[in-house]
Amino acid sequence: DAGVIQSPRHEVTEMGQEVTLRCKPISGHNSLFWYRQTMMRGLELLIYFNNNVPIDDSGMPEDRFSAKMPNASFSTLKIQPSEPRDSAVYFCAISVWGSDTEAFFGQGTRLTVV
Amino acid sequence: AQTVTQSQPEMSVQEAETVTLSCTYDTSESDYYLFWYKQPPSRQMILVIRQEAYKQQNATENRFSVNFQKAAKSFSLKISDSQLGDAAMYFCAYRIANGGSQGNLIFGKGTKLSVKP
Numbered sequence A: 001d002a003g004v005i006q007s008p009r010h011e012v013t014e015m016g017q018e019v020t021l022r023c024k025p026i027s028g029h030n031s032l033f034w035y036r037q038t039m040m041r042g043l044e045l046l047i048y049f050n051n052n053v054p055i056d057d058s059g060m061p062e063d064r065f066s067a068k069m070p071n072a073s074f075s076t077l078k079i080q081p082s083e084p085r086d087s088a089v090y091f092c093a094i095s096v097w098g099s100d101t102e103a104f105f106g107q108g109t110r111l112t113v114v
Numbered sequence B: 001a002q003t004v005t006q007s008q009p010e011m012s013v014q015e016a017e018t019v020t021l022s023c024t025y026d027t028s029e030s031d032y033y034l035f036w037y038k039q040p041p042s043r044q045m046i047l048v049i050r051q052e053a054y055k056q057q058n059a060t061e062n063r064f065s066v067n068f069q070k071a072a073k074s075f076s077l078k079i080s081d082s083q084l085g086d087a088a089m090y091f092c093a094y095r096i097a098n099g100g101s102q103g104n105l106i107f108g109k110g111t112k113l114s115v116k117p
Helices: none
Strands: A004-007 A010-013 A019-025 A030-039 A042-050 A053-056 A063-073 A075-079 A088-096 A101-107 A109-114 B003-005 B012-014 B019-021 B025-027 B032-039 B046-052 B064-069 B072-080 B090-098 B111-116
Touching: A004 A088, A010 A019, A010 A030, A019 A030, A019 A088, A019 A109, A030 A075, A042 A063, A042 A075, A053 A063, A075 A088, A101 B046, B003 B090, B012 B019, B019 B111, B025 B090, B032 B064, B046 B064, B046 B072, B072 B090
Parallel strands: A010 A109, B012 B111
Antiparallel strands: A004 A019, A019 A075, A030 A042, A030 A088, A042 A053, A063 A075, A088 A101, A088 A109, B003 B025, B019 B072, B032 B046, B032 B090, B064 B072, B090 B111
């Protein structure tokens, strides 16, 4: 079974602080995605990686956002500096090789910037 | 650009009854996949059902079935014998099928389903 672990589950930070969200895919995959969910905009794709290489980051809202995938088992999404409008739920999802018609999601990180 | 539209922000159904959630999409592609995801209060995104565009037969998964109308670009979800555990947000999603395992899903805004006992 494919699985995704995200940490932390909840994050509250002050405006201007750096925030790092983490994603650890448990089993084999070849693509990893970061989504942001808000009431107003729904689910938005921020960036995705294929074989650890960033393919499309056109959804990243600003230069304050950056993402890395140093290896197949770990990815980070960093916001620096954070702003209140960044408050949202951030999801990491993976697509599994040989089962490429769906994506498996982590449980998300709820970020609140005050 | 591909878009997915869910025109019903909220729906309600009586337990044991049937409910249909609507989804339309816009694409110029001929080969793609469509999905329905469920998001309960736990936030976990759970795949409910999927449909390959090249298949004419509507997909079914137990109490869940779809009505896929390719020409109309419509992909509705029918939930039969609704249960309290079906209460959740439901998202319709689209993915182009052009090589590799990219799995780049485009989502609708969601429909919040309530189930009344």
